[in-house]
Amino acid sequence: MSDVRLDAVRKVYPGGVEAVKGVSLEIADGQFCVLVGPSGCGKSTLLRMVAGLETISGGTCAIDGKVVNEIEPAERDIAMVFQNYALYPHMSVYDNMAYGLRNRGTPKDEIDARVKEAARILEVEPFLARKPKALSGGQRQRVAMGRAIVRKPKVFLFDEPLSNLDAKLRIQMRVEIKKLQRALKTTSIYVTHDQLEAMTLADQLVVMNKGQVEQAGAPLDLYEKPQTIFVAGFIGAPPMNLVTVPEAGLPGLTLIERPAGPVVLGIRPEHLHEQPMGPDTLTVEIVVSAVEAVGAETYLYGALHGHGPELIVRVPGRATHAPGQRIRACAEASQLHFFNPQTGRRID
Numbered sequence: 080m081s082d083v084r085l086d087a088v089r090k091v092y093p094g095g096v097e098a099v100k101g102v103s104l105e106i107a108d109g110q111f112c113v114l115v116g117p118s119g120c121g122k123s124t125l126l127r128m129v130a131g132l133e134t135i136s137g138g139t140c141a142i143d144g145k146v147v148n149e150i151e152p153a154e155r156d157i158a159m160v161f162q163n164y165a166l167y168p169h170m171s172v173y174d175n176m177a178y179g180l181r182n183r184g185t186p187k188d189e190i191d192a193r194v195k196e197a198a199r200i201l202e203v204e205p206f207l208a209r210k211p212k213a214l215s216g217g218q219r220q221r222v223a224m225g226r227a228i229v230r231k232p233k234v235f236l237f238d239e240p241l242s243n244l245d246a247k248l249r250i251q252m253r254v255e256i257k258k259l260q261r262a263l264k265t266t267s268i269y270v271t272h273d274q275l276e277a278m279t280l281a282d283q284l285v286v287m288n289k290g291q292v293e294q295a296g297a298p299l300d301l302y303e304k305p306q307t308i309f310v311a312g313f314i315g316a317p318p319m320n321l322v323t324v325p326e327a328g329l330p331g332l333t334l335i336e337r338p339a340g341p342v343v344l345g346i347r348p349e350h351l352h353e354q355p356m357g358p359d360t361l362t363v364e365i366v367v368s369a370v371e372a373v374g375a376e377t378y379l380y381g382a383l384h385g386h387g388p389e390l391i392v393r394v395p396g397r398a399t400h401a402p403g404q405r406i407r408a409c410a411e412a413s414q415l416h417f418f419n420p421q422t423g424r425r426i427d
């Protein structure tokens with residue numbers, strides 16, 4: 080068992096910046112937890128407090144049922160992988176992976192067994208004798224991960240480990256990290272600001288904003304039922320359309336059933352369709368201003384009624400639409416999201 084439990088954890092940096100404002104989270108044994116949120120929202124700070132690299136200003140962090148607030152990083156039995164994986168350039172891949180274990184006085188044959196095992200899992204066996212400079216970016220990142228794996232820690236902590244890689248390699252490594260974590264079943268906390276990476280990796284997805292947790296849960300639960308306007312706009316690409324609709328309504332927008340008062344209406348681009356599908360609750364009229372074809376689908380951008388708020392409509396495959404064209408798109412009641420414009424919270 081090595082779960083991680085955060086209870087009202089706060090961080091106030093010297094100078095008074097409150098980077099983390101009372102975060103409570105439970106990360107179960109073997110779970111892959113992803114922290115996602117915009118730059119400066121406190122992700123790295125939270126991770127570094129779990130690692131013991133930052134002091135905790137308030138609340139508690141427990142690993143394996145034991146409060147670790149006052150425990151030194153080296154004693155916490157965690158391994159961290161950073162964006163700048165900083166391998167030792169003068170050491171071979173083998174020595175880079177063995178370094179931490181040697182420092183701890185692990186017996187030689189134990190080190191050898193663990194390094195070879197990690198190298199096999201990560202498919203870097205052919206490069207064990209090479210220096211890091213003779214490796215590709217992705218291979219280097221795998222060696223950095225190997226360094227963490229050989230430690231057999233209770234918890235892996237990742238801080239944007241893929242952000243130095245090009246787009247294609249990122250996707251490849253994303254899949255590999257997921258497979259690796261499934262195989263090792265090590266409790267993991269992974270920080271990223273890439274919502275797609277977050278969606279695909281997480282067992283538990285935690286959306287942070289301004290030092291607080293906006294929503295935590297299974298990725299598709301957050302996608303289907305965002306509890307706040309922030310989460311609605313953050314999860315999903317292209318983003319959910321969010322339109323403030325006054326009590327009196329908006330020109331070009333017909334809404335058959337809606338909560339009373341002004342609301343923020345949310346509708347994902349993929350849930351707006353041009354063919355009426357029966358009992359549609361929402362109908363919008365848009366004047367197309369831009370057409371973006373990405374191959375498998377096409378995104379139509381356009382202003383409501385020609386001059387209202389901008390909306391995005393996804394159409395499958397290749398589209399024949401052109402700027403200036405007026406289109407009508409509909410959506411069913413079950414695909415609509417409503418939020419309170421004052422509190423930003425979901426209305427059910």
Ligand SMILES: Nc1ncnc2c1ncn2[C@@H]1O[C@H](COP(=O)(O)OP(=O)(O)OP(=O)(O)O)[C@@H](O)[C@H]1O
Binds near residue numbers: 093097119125
């Ligand atoms: N050592 C420090 N002293 C004072 N303030 C800090 C310190 N480190 C971070 N901060 C502030 O704390 C807040 C959270 O920073 P943090 O690095 O945790 O953000 P982040 O979510 O990891 O962002 P990014 O996605 O850009 O890495 C920011 O406002 C930052 O300026």
Ligand SMILES: [Mg+2]
Binds near residue numbers: 124
């Ligand atoms: Mg960070």
